[in-house]
Amino acid sequence: DSGVTQTPKHLITATGQRVTLRCSPRSGDLSVYWYQQSLDQGLQFLIQYYNGEERAKGNILERFSAQQFPDLHSELNLSSLELGDSALYFCASSVVGKTEAFFGQGTRLTVV
Amino acid sequence: DAKTTQPTSMDCAEGRAANLPCNHSTISGNEYVYWYRQIHSQGPQYIIHGLKNNETNEMASLIITEDRKSSTLILPHATLRDTAVYYCIVSASDSWGKLQFGAGTQVVVTP
Numbered sequence: 001d002s003g004v005t006q007t008p009k010h011l012i013t014a015t016g017q018r019v020t021l022r023c024s025p026r027s028g029d030l031s032v033y034w035y036q037q038s039l040d041q042g043l044q045f046l047i048q049y050y051n052g053e054e055r056a057k058g059n060i061l062e063r064f065s066a067q068q069f070p071d072l073h074s075e076l077n078l079s080s081l082e083l084g085d086s087a088l089y090f091c092a093s094s095v096v097g098k099t100e101a102f103f104g105q106g107t108r109l110t111v112v
Numbered sequence: 113d114a115k116t117t118q119p120t121s122m123d124c125a126e127g128r129a130a131n132l133p134c135n136h137s138t139i140s141g142n143e144y145v146y147w148y149r150q151i152h153s154q155g156p157q158y159i160i161h162g163l164k165n166n167e168t169n170e171m172a173s174l175i176i177t178e179d180r181k182s183s184t185l186i187l188p189h190a191t192l193r194d195t196a197v198y199y200c201i202v203s204a205s206d207s208w209g210k211l212q213f214g215a216g217t218q219v220v221v222t223p
Contacts, residue, residue, distance in 0.1 A: 002155060033210065043156065043199075043213035056210050090155050100146075101211065103155030 003027065004104035006091050012110045018079040021107045025072055025093030031055070032074040033094070033101060034066055038087035049074055050096075081111045115139070116200045121218040124194075130187040132217055134200030137181040142204050145176060146211070147185045149196040156199065156213075159185065190221045 003026035013019055025032050034046040036059075045058035049068035060066075063081075068074045078085060088108050092101040117135040124130040136145065147159040160167055160174045162183070167174045173186040187194055197216040 002157070004155070035213075042215060043150075043211075045210050045212065048210055058210070088153060092155070100158045100161065101156075102158065105155050106153070108153075 002102040002104060004091055004093050004102050006089075006104035006107050008107060009105065010108050010110075012112060013081060015081055015083060015111055017081050017111075018077065019081065019109065021076040021078070021089050021091075021109075023074045023076070023091030023093075023104060025074070025091075026102055028095070029093035029102070030072065030096055031094045032068055032072070033092040034060075034074070034076050035090040035092065035103075036087050037090065037106075038084075041087075043090075046076070078109070083111050085109065086111045115202045115212065116214055118198075118200050118214065118217045120215070121220070124187075124190045124219060124221050126192060126221050126223050127189055130190045130194065130219060130221070132185040132187075132198050132200075132219065133182065134185070135182045136200070136202045139180050139202050140204070143202045144205055145174065145180075145183050146201040146203055147172070147174065148199045148201065148211070148213075149194075150199070150216070151193075151196040159198075190219075192221050192223065195219060195221045 005024040030051045033048045037043045046060040048056040066076045088106045090106045092103040094101045146161040148156040150156045162174045176183045199216040
């Protein structure tokens with residue numbers, strides 16, 4: 001158990017819909033990261049938040065957004081969903097200044 | 113562009129050492145070598161990292177060549193639970209958890 005909690009574990013939704021994925025980092029970790037893993041793209045970094053502020057952006061679509069709340073949990077919002085958004089979405093957290101990231105078990109999103 | 117090159121797959125017998133190579137010929141002076149693994153769609157798991165010295169922890173050993181252009185992850189006594197995709201990643205220390213994953217090496221440990 002990495003200490004990072006993601007909910008829900010599975011999500012099935014229709015094209016055009018909007019979903020929210022939730023992540024609770026390890027206790028004390030201020031940084032949260034979101035990754036997407038699809039069959040054809042592998043693991044891709046989406047976005048990082050540090051103590052409530054966006055710190056780095058990767059290959060995140062404009063239809064996707066994220067935020068980190070004062071209690072440090074984070075949410076990834078995916079809107080106008082397309083079939084190609086079906087993937088595993090991982091959240092990770094780390095201690096300030098450390099590159100060792102601890103990953104949650106992921107949310108498997110299926111868009112039908 | 114991929115910063116690391118790893119074999120696509122390798123097999124290892126249970127109880128034997130597994131040696132996983134990684135080439136990173138364009139590594140910069142401030143970049144570390146990190147290893148993660150992912151067991152069948154679970155979240156990636158941090159294994160070990162190093163800058164230029166060899167490192168060892170309870171999971172594995174990391175051997176980095178003197179010119180830092182390649183490294184080897186060693187799992188000393190592979191078990192069936194070590195079957196996973198292993199990712200070698202080079203990353204600057206200030207990248208924190210922003211990691212660029214490649215395709216990794218699929219390691220299958222057989223009885």
